[in-house]
Amino acid sequence: MALLEAKDLSYGYPDGTLALRGLSFTLGEGDKIALVGANGSGKSTLLLHLAGCFAPQGGEICLRGKSVGKDLRALKDAVGMVFQEPDDQLFMPSVALDVSFGLTARKIKPEIALSAASGCLERLGIAHLADRPPHRLSSGEKRLVAIAGILVTDPEIIALDEPTAALDPRARREVLKILGGLDKSMIIATHDLEMARTLCRKAVIVQSGRVVAEGSASELLADEKSLERYGF
Ligand SMILES: Nc1ncnc2c1ncn2[C@@H]1O[C@H](COP(=O)(O)OP(=O)(O)O)[C@@H](O)[C@H]1O
Numbered sequence: 001m002a003l004l005e006a007k008d009l010s011y012g013y014p015d016g017t018l019a020l021r022g023l024s025f026t027l028g029e030g031d032k033i034a035l036v037g038a039n040g041s042g043k044s045t046l047l048l049h050l051a052g053c054f055a056p057q058g059g060e061i062c063l064r065g066k067s068v069g070k071d072l073r074a075l076k077d078a079v080g081m082v083f084q085e086p087d088d089q090l091f092m093p094s095v096a097l098d099v100s101f102g103l104t105a106r107k108i109k110p111e112i113a114l115s116a117a118s119g120c121l122e123r124l125g126i127a128h129l130a131d132r133p134p135h136r137l138s139s140g141e142k143r144l145v146a147i148a149g150i151l152v153t154d155p156e157i158i159a160l161d162e163p164t165a166a167l168d169p170r171a172r173r174e175v176l177k178i179l180g181g182l183d184k185s186m187i188i189a190t191h192d193l194e195m196a197r198t199l200c201r202k203a204v205i206v207q208s209g210r211v212v213a214e215g216s217a218s219e220l221l222a223d224e225k226s227l228e229r230y231g232f
């Protein structure tokens with residue numbers, strides 16, 4: 001049985017833009033899938049559905065074979081999403097409070113949440129940022145904090161939206177190292193083909209709101225040239 005499955009999803013934004021047009025997608029237990037496609041192909045919209053931020057207008061999402069229907073809570077609990085813009089995710093006055101927020105929001109006592117947050121910052125090698133205000137960090141640091149804020153809740157599935165976008169090589173290597181060390185089911189939307197080939201065994205290519213190819217990441221993402229036919 002698939003861990004997470006999107007069946008024939010369709011979604012249009014209020015201005016009439018059709019972002020998903022009958023998109024189907026399956027994530028198996030332990031899968032690490034790269035989601036690749038041109039700008040505007042629907043990657044972020046799909047992730048927002050999988051993470052329970054958007055309700056499908058057509059089609060359905062199933063978690064372990066069970067349709068979640070309107071119960072987006074089940075998806076929110078199972079899928080931790082790292083947004084493309086860390087600024088959309090970070091909002092507390094300090095990094096430690098920000099990272100602990102996912103736990104305090106689940107009614108975990110603040111001191112326990114803070115101690116879990118500091119353990120998580122430690123594991124990611126960013127304990128020194130704990131007292132800094134998130135909005136003053138560099139974009140690489142913000143990205144690591146955003147990842148910590150998701151890992152702290154230990155979600156079953158992690159969805160990452162362009163986790164290496166706008167990072168310098170060192171920060172990118174840091175993110176790769178962290179993601180490579182995670183034993184989790186993951187879906188990563190990215191233009192970073194090298195990262196996709198390194199971290200993911202499978203790739204799914206989207207174009208105009210539909211899946212147009214899927215298979216082995218090393219084969220499908222071998223080079224940019226072969227992706228041109230998908231508008232990439
Ligand atoms: N808030 C929005 N309002 C209207 N259209 C949007 C909005 N966000 C995204 N879109 C449109 O939906 C389509 C899919 O966008 P998106 O899922 O962000 O693609 P990707 O992440 O692959 O770049 C694009 O045509 C985009 O312009």
Ligand SMILES: [Mg+2]
Nearest residue numbers: 043044084161
């Ligand atoms: Mg996007």
